[in-house]
Amino acid sequence: MIIPAHEFHPGRILAGGTMLYWEFSAQDLARTRFACSPLSEVVTSVEVLKEPGRHAVHLPWVRQARQRLAGVDWELLSQLIRLPTVYVPDFLTPVPTHSTLTIEQAVAALAVTDPVVVRRDLARLDGELPPLVAELRADPEAGLARLAAEVQAYWTAAIAPHWPRIQRLTEGEILRRARQMSTGGPAALFADLHPQVSWERDTLRIAHRTVDVQRRLDGERGLVLAPTVFAWPGVYSQQNPPWQPGLVYPPRGVATLWEASGATVPDGLAKVIGRSRARLLAELDAPASTTELAARTGLSAANVSHHLTALREAGLTARHRTGRTVLYLRTEAAELLLRD
Structure with missing residues (x-):
């Protein structure tokens, strides 16, 4: 579909070759939110x-x-x-x-x-x-x-x-992004969102297959970020006036969704804190619940809970309740240990 530069066609369009620019005002950033669809x-x-x-x-x-x-x-x-x-x-x-x-x-x-x-x-x-x-x-x-x-x-x-697993992954993604924004502002919110998405100053850039247009948001609606598991590996833009524009993207950790365990356990870290705790940290590439971690690692739920408590007391994990589920995620200190 060829879309003239002076207009943006409503709908959901697969990103790819050219570039879509969304310019944000302070009000647009204030109205930007997450939603699951x-x-x-x-x-x-x-x-x-x-x-x-x-x-x-x-x-x-x-x-x-x-x-x-x-x-x-x-x-x-x-x-x-x-x-x-x-x-x-x-x-x-x-x-x-x-x-x-x-x-x-x-x-x-x-x-x-x-x-x-x-x-x-x-x-x-x-x-x-x-x-x-x-x-x-x-x-x-x-x-x-x-x-x-x-x-x-x-x-x-x-x-x-x-x-339930899909929902935990998307909820964990929202939690992680919210934490990034709380510590680093909008630039951190959009950082590593997707390889085709980047943020510079007040503009969100999306590599696009069919759209080559620069559009200023109107300051009244902001943007809806919709983490969607089956979007992987793509990213999709949405524009359905008069509703908010949206960006559909895959959450972090999609690769772990269908596998029992795919995390690599760093040997050096395992020698310091023990292999089970190092493995749990490695599995928390995306936030997860005790039940899901038990299923992925083969450890009992009680054992996972015990290790997560120790890791939390050491400042390596944090917990967040969403509905009836408690999700665990790595702290910055744990990210640094895993990177090193």
């Missing part, structure tokens, strides 16, 4: 299933999902997400309006989308529409009912079994 996970996971070779980290999930989706009807959803991904209809990829949104809430909102909006978004798709998408355009109410049912069924089969 179940629909973003659905859409990006469909892309993973369609092109698993580009998403090697998720291959263990792909194998399970294909088995679980046998007999599940998700053809309309599949036809709406075409490869190569240039534009996904806005009504299927809304920028989250709340920091926490359940799939049930997202599906309910999807089912009552204004037919005018559906036809407007579908008109932006290039080429001839696939059969079921053409039916959706002809009869949006019936099509949306089918699409909502497909999204729910797809979610139940392919994502729901893994949602």
Whole structure:
């Protein structure tokens, strides 16, 4: 899709070759927030299933999902997400309006989308529409009912079994970014967010496949940062006026999601604090709970808790409660030890 430099096309567009610039005012920074989007996970996971070779980290999930989706009807959803991904209809990829949104809430909102909006978004798709998408355009109410049912069924089969782990990873990412911003300001918030994203002075730069434009945010909406597991290895921009613009990116630690353990334990550190504690620090590349660390390391939950308490007393880990879950993360002192 070619987008003139004087306008920014609404929607969700895969980043790549040229450059998108978002200029921030102080008010924009003040309104920048995080949110998790179940629909973003659905859409990006469909892309993973369609092109698993580009998403090697998720291959263990792909194998399970294909088995679980046998007999599940998700053809309309599949036809709406075409490869190569240039534009996904806005009504299927809304920028989250709340920091926490359940799939049930997202599906309910999807089912009552204004037919005018559906036809407007579908008109932006290039080429001839696939059969079921053409039916959706002809009869949006019936099509949306089918699409909502497909999204729910797809979610139940392919994502729901893994949602607690996915949610802990994204929540841990938000916690980590918030801590970075509290100590280093906006520059630290965007630091190492993604290889295609950089911050300089008051401008966020996003390497983009199809967009080459400089746009000043209006000072009234800021930006929504939406960590999304299945976005890996890409990053996506969103612009759905009048809502806040959004940036969908993979959280740190995605590589640990489907593996029992992939962390390398530094021998020198293990000799000083013990191999189990060194391994736990290595596993905390992204914040994690006691239960998840036990599953990844093979240690008992009680043993993990004992070691984490000792590491916290030594100033090497910190803990943060999110809902009913307590997440542990490495401190700066631990990061320094692991780097050295």
